[in-house]
Every structure is written in C-alpha cells, then in structure tokens.
Amino acid sequence: MKRFLILQLRPETEASDEEFRSILNKCGLPEERTHRIRVDQQDIQADLDVTAYAGVIVGGGPGCVSDRPEDKSPLDARIEGQILALMPQITAADHPFMGCCYGLGILAHHLGGEVSKARFGEPVGPSLCTMTPEGEDDPLLRGLPAEFEAFVGHKEAVQDLPTDTVHLVGSAPCPFQMIRYRSNVYATQFHPEADANDFERRIQIYRGYGYFPPEDADRLIAACHAARVSVPGEILRRFAVRYG
Numbered sequence: 119m120k121r122f123l124i125l126q127l128r129p130e131t132e133a134s135d136e137e138f139r140s141i142l143n144k145c146g147l148p149e150e151r152t153h154r155i156r157v158d159q160q161d162i163q164a165d166l167d168v169t170a171y172a173g174v175i176v177g178g179g180p181g182c183v184s185d186r187p188e189d190k191s192p193l194d195a196r197i198e199g200q201i202l203a204l205m206p207q208i209t210a211a212d213h214p215f216m217g218c219c220y221g222l223g224i225l226a227h228h229l230g231g232e233v234s235k236a237r238f239g240e241p242v243g244p245s246l247c248t249m250t251p252e253g254e255d256d257p258l259l260r261g262l263p264a265e266f267e268a269f270v271g272h273k274e275a276v277q278d279l280p281t282d283t284v285h286l287v288g289s290a291p292c293p294f295q296m297i298r299y300r301s302n303v304y305a306t307q308f309h310p311e312a313d314a315n316d317f318e319r320r321i322q323i324y325r326g327y328g329y330f331p332p333e334d335a336d337r338l339i340a341a342c343h344a345a346r347v348s349v350p351g352e353i354l355r356r357f358a359v360r361y362g
Contacts, residue, residue, distance in 0.1 A: 120172040122152050122358065125204075127179030127197050127220060129158040133323050137177050140311040144351040145175075145358035158193060162200045168207050173214030173361040175354075176201060176221035178309060180327055183223045184234045184274045202228060209303055214361040216354065217305035219272055222297070225305040231280030235273055238292040240307075242271035242321055242329050243338050244345035247295050247308065253286035256298065258356045266349035268295070268308035269317050269342065271329050275307065296353075304357065310350040317342040 124141060128134040134156055142149060153171065155162060168174055181194040190198070201221075205228040208215050217225050223233045244267045253259050276294040279285050287296035287306070296306045312320075318339045325332045 119151070119362075120170065121150075122147060122362065123168065123171040123174045124152050124154045124177070125162070125174065125201065126154065126156050126177045127158060127181065127201070128177065129180075129193060130323055133320060134158075134177075136316060136319055137311060140313070140316050141175060141177065141354070144311050144354040145362075146355055147358055147362070151362070157197045157200050162204065164203075166204070168204060168213050169211055173216065173357065174204070174208060175357075176215070176217045176224065177311070178219035178221070180324065181220060182235070182274045183220075183227045198224070209299060212300040212302050214357070215303045215305075216310070216357050218311060219270075219307060219309055222276060222294070222305035222307050223274055225299065225303065226276045226280050226283075226294075226297070229280035229283065229299060231283075232277040233274055234277055235275075236277060238275035238277070238294070239273050240270045240275075240289075240291050241338070242317070242324075243341045244268065244347060245270045245289050245291060245295075245308065247287050247289045249287050250285050252284050253296065256284075256286055257360060258304065258353050259286060262349050262352060267345050267347045268306075268310070268350045269312045269314075269345070269347055270295075270308050271317075271320075271324075272307060273329065302361070306350070306353070308350055310354040313347065313351070314342045314345065
C-alpha cells in the first residue's frame with residue numbers, strides 16, 4: 119500500500135507540527151501511511167518519483183509566489199523552487215495532488231496562470247464558498263452542500279483560471295477557491311485541513327506577518343469559533359480515500 123507524500127512549507131515548527139496532525143486527522147491516515155518532508159528543513163531529492171506515492175499533499179505557508187525575486191527571503195525562494203520543480207512531473211502524469219492555499223498559487227503559476235496581490239486577497243477567518251456546476255459533479259465534491267464555510271487567509275490569489283483547468287468552487291471575495299487540472303490534480307485556496315482550533319493557533323503564530331492588524335486577533339478568533347466549517351475536511355478525507 120503506497121504512502122502519501124506530505125510536503126510542508128511552514129518554517130514555524132509549532133504551526134508545521136499542528137498542520138501535519140490536522141492533515142492526518144482529516145485524511146484519516148496513520149502517520150506510517152505518510153512520508154512527511156518539511157521543505158524548510160530538508161531538500162526534496164532531485165530523483166524523487168511522485169508515482170511511488172498514492173498522492174501528494176502540499177500544505178500552506180507564509181510565502182507568496184507572486185513576490186518579486188528580490189523581495190523573497192532565501193528560505194522562501196528555496197521552498198518555492200523545490201515545490202515548483204516537482205510540478206511538471208505531477209501534471210504530466212496527472213498524479214493525485216492536493217495543494218492547500220499556497221499550493222493553489224504554485225499550481226496556477228506552474229500552469230501559466232496569473233497569481234498576484236492585485237485582487238481577491240482575503241482576511242483570516244471563515245469565507246462562504248459556493249460550488250460551480252462542474253464542482254457539483256466532481257468526484258471529491260459530489261453530494262456535498264453546494265454552499266459551505268471554509269477557513270481562509272491569503273495575501274495573493276489566482277486572478278484568472280489557468281488554461282485546461284476546471285473551476286470547482288468560488289466565493290464572493292475570491293472567485294477561485296478550488297480548481298482541478300485534468301482528472302486528479304486539485305488545489306484549494308481555503309484550508310481543507312483546518313478547524314477553528316487550528317486557526318486560533320495560527321492567528322496567534324502569524325499575528326505579526328501582515329495578514330491582519332494584530333489588534334484584530336481576538337475578533338478573528340471569535341469569528342472562527344462562530345463559524346460552522348466541516349465540508350472542507352470532508353473534501354480532504356475523500357481525496358485520501360479516493361487515491362489511497
């Protein structure tokens with residue numbers, strides 16, 4: 119039975135560890151069914167074969183693919199380069215992939231789509247998402263509520279749907295919340311692994327990173343706990359079941 123490759127991009131150990139536990143929990147996977155690589159600490163081997171894994175899940179992170187090269191820290195640039203180097207292999211093979219938040223920017227950028235901070239950034243907290251007709255017929259979404267809340271928080275966003283992708287989920291503030299390339303390559307702008315407790319801790323960890331005014335932290339935490347977020351986790355669980 120193949121393992122899932124979990125690629126994590128967060129340099130903050132507490133946030134990375136909690137994200138990993140959340141991915142395992144939502145996917146219903148024991149740790150031994152995964153190969154975890156913290157890309158901030160470990161290089162992805164150049165000869166890594168993604169088809170040796172059941173699927174690839176890329177977590178979120180504070181980097182932005184749309185930042186100018188001179189504005190990226192050496193660590194952010196290295197992380198981005200490592201993930202982008204895997205994308206040709208993933209898309210050519212139509213290999214199961216789920217990119218979460220930062221992973222959507224990576225996929226769209228790789229496919230030649232525009233990713234920028236011009237429009238569609240969202241503050242940290244819950245966002246009301248709506249499936250497209252194509253989304254309602256997608257294997258990961260079929261039968262789920264057509265409207266659902268999800269946790270978001272991003273400075274950059276996909277500005278236009280990349281060529282040869284299917285638009286699955288949108289929202290009023292951010293039209294491209296979930297897309298699919300070919301049959302098996304998915305990415306979400308929202309965080310499918312996160313619940314309210316996860317976001318409370320991330321708000322505390324990232325309160326000085328420019329996602330929101332630090333004085334808004336308590337209000338944002340309260341909004342997260344008031345939200346009813348369950349569908350995104352089910353999407354991630356279905357991904358693990360379908361490809362595991």
